[in-house]
Amino acid sequence: MTDSTADTPLFSSLALDPLILRAIEDTGYTTPTPIQAQAIPHVLAGRDLMAMAQTGTGKTAAFTLPLLQRLLPHASTSASPARHPIRALILAPTRELAMQVGESVVTYSKHVPLRSTVVYGGTDIKAQKPVLMKGLEILVATPGRLLDHVESRNLMLNQVQILILDEADRMLDMGFMPDLLRILALLPKDRQTLLFSATFSDSIKKLAQDFLRNPVTVETARVNSANETVKQTVYMVGGDDKFHALVEVIRARGVKQVLVFTRTKLSAARIARMLDKDGIAADAIHGDKTQQERIKALEAFKAGSIVALVATDVAARGLDIDHLPLVVNYELPMHAEDYVHRIGRTGRAGASGEAVSLVDEEEERKLGDIEKLLKRTFQRETIVKPAHKRLYTGHGPLKPAPAHPRKPKTDDWFNKPYEPTNPVPTTAPAPLAAKSLPATTTKPMAALFRRKSEPTE
Numbered sequence: 001m002t003d004s005t006a007d008t009p010l011f012s013s014l015a016l017d018p019l020i021l022r023a024i025e026d027t028g029y030t031t032p033t034p035i036q037a038q039a040i041p042h043v044l045a046g047r048d049l050m051a052m053a054q055t056g057t058g059k060t061a062a063f064t065l066p067l068l069q070r071l072l073p074h075a076s077t078s079a080s081p082a083r084h085p086i087r088a089l090i091l092a093p094t095r096e097l098a099m100q101v102g103e104s105v106v107t108y109s110k111h112v113p114l115r116s117t118v119v120y121g122g123t124d125i126k127a128q129k130p131v132l133m134k135g136l137e138i139l140v141a142t143p144g145r146l147l148d149h150v151e152s153r154n155l156m157l158n159q160v161q162i163l164i165l166d167e168a169d170r171m172l173d174m175g176f177m178p179d180l181l182r183i184l185a186l187l188p189k190d191r192q193t194l195l196f197s198a199t200f201s202d203s204i205k206k207l208a209q210d211f212l213r214n215p216v217t218v219e220t221a222r223v224n225s226a227n228e229t230v231k232q233t234v235y236m237v238g239g240d241d242k243f244h245a246l247v248e249v250i251r252a253r254g255v256k257q258v259l260v261f262t263r264t265k266l267s268a269a270r271i272a273r274m275l276d277k278d279g280i281a282a283d284a285i286h287g288d289k290t291q292q293e294r295i296k297a298l299e300a301f302k303a304g305s306i307v308a309l310v311a312t313d314v315a316a317r318g319l320d321i322d323h324l325p326l327v328v329n330y331e332l333p334m335h336a337e338d339y340v341h342r343i344g345r346t347g348r349a350g351a352s353g354e355a356v357s358l359v360d361e362e363e364e365r366k367l368g369d370i371e372k373l374l375k376r377t378f379q380r381e382t383i384v385k386p387a388h389k390r391l392y393t394g395h396g397p398l399k400p401a402p403a404h405p406r407k408p409k410t411d412d413w414f415n416k417p418y419e420p421t422n423p424v425p426t427t428a429p430a431p432l433a434a435k436s437l438p439a440t441t442t443k444p445m446a447a448l449f450r451r452k453s454e455p456t457e
């Protein structure tokens with residue numbers, strides 16, 4: 001069954017408890033997003049659900065709000081762990097997504113006596129044990145770390161009533177299928193299962209067929225469609241000119257925040273370092289960084305102490321950053337679908353944003369793949385550099401601009417293997433000094449983030 005009627009009721013008409021409605025009110029949301037309006041009634045009715053929802057559509061609240069409502073009869077103020085079995089399990093592919101979902105659960109459940117926590121890898125497993133042993137109703141987890149806890153007998157999954165697979169497509173892409181099968185085997189057969197995915201590939205359909213019972217399908221956007229509130233610009237830029245083009249794109253737009261995507265960890269680290277040297281405070285987030293380093297970079301970005309966060313696709317997956325004004329594809333992704341995920345970081349929940357791609361000749365084919373996927377053709381543009389009114393045509397390197405002298409091409413640092421800096425405690429990241437920015441980026445930072453990051457452990 002497919003339900004795509006998109007009437008927009010008020011939250012108050014969604015049969016949610018006044019305590020949950022109060023938490024929604026606290027966030028400042030006025031009306032449910034389309035995915036929320038469509039999914040919430042079905043989840044409240046106990047149906048299994050297969051929801052196709054792009055990043056930034058409000059999908060987290062779409063499953064968390066009705067989940068809280070369904071668990072409310074079990075809410076208990078008792079201190080006994082036995083009164084707090086895990087009743088809802090939310091699986092997320094990455095630590096960052098797990099953290100963000102965990103924060104949403106805390107936000108929406110703040111007036112109800114339901115306990116929750118988040119467990120993910122890359123952090124001390126022993127520190128997570130006492131929280132689990134005290135008992136909690138809602139567990140957000142990455143698959144690998146969940147299984148570690150199962151093996152250590154730190155938790156039981158035999159009373160789970162609701163399972164949520166968030167970003168299921170990415171979970172399969174990241175090779176979590178064997179872990180998922182092991183986890184599914186530990187859960188009661190009689191349960192409600194909700195599957196959220198940005199795309200419905202054949203393997204997602206198979207997963208749904210095997211593990212969902214007569215699900216309702218809801219979808220709020222076309223498969224593989226890009227967010228329509230995002231302005232997409234393609235600049236043809238020679239490989240050698242890309243870095244200068246990036247600086248121009250950031251400076252010309254005067255943005256306070258930009259997420260820059262690269263294909264490899266090495267180039268993420270390299271671009272962040274070059275931007276930083278060029279006066280644009282930046283940090284990188286990628287798989288080689290420790291969890292503490294990733295948290296520190298994300299917090300600094302959210303707090304506005306860095307302007308540019310340079311990320312690889314996997315590291316950026318699930319980052320929830322409100323009203324991000326600009327995403328730059330420094331290199332096009334290997335898979336066209338990742339382009340959709342990348343630009344989903346901007347223009348979230350109805351806000352407008354811009355996605356700029358810097359494309360060199362060797363990437364023409366990848367650009368073609370993206371155009372095929374999106375069923376549109378991009379105009380190939382060139383960048384005018386204001387200092388010289390000179391065009392970036394992609395042919396030949398640019399002359400250095402007096403205001404921002406070009407860096408030497410070689411930098412010994414880039415030849416060194418990656419070395420993590422000293423980890424900082426996750427609960428109290430060291431404050432980063434904001435670098436002085438060019439005139440266009442020195443306006444006071446607006447409160448760009450609706451939610452404050454809260455310690456989950």
Ligand code: AMP
Nearest residue numbers: 029031032033055056057058059060349
């Ligand atoms: P998600 O797709 O769950 O990552 O949510 C994307 C962003 O939309 C998050 O920053 C949410 O805080 C925000 N959001 C969720 N629901 C609503 C709503 N009903 N109205 C406005 N913003 C919302």
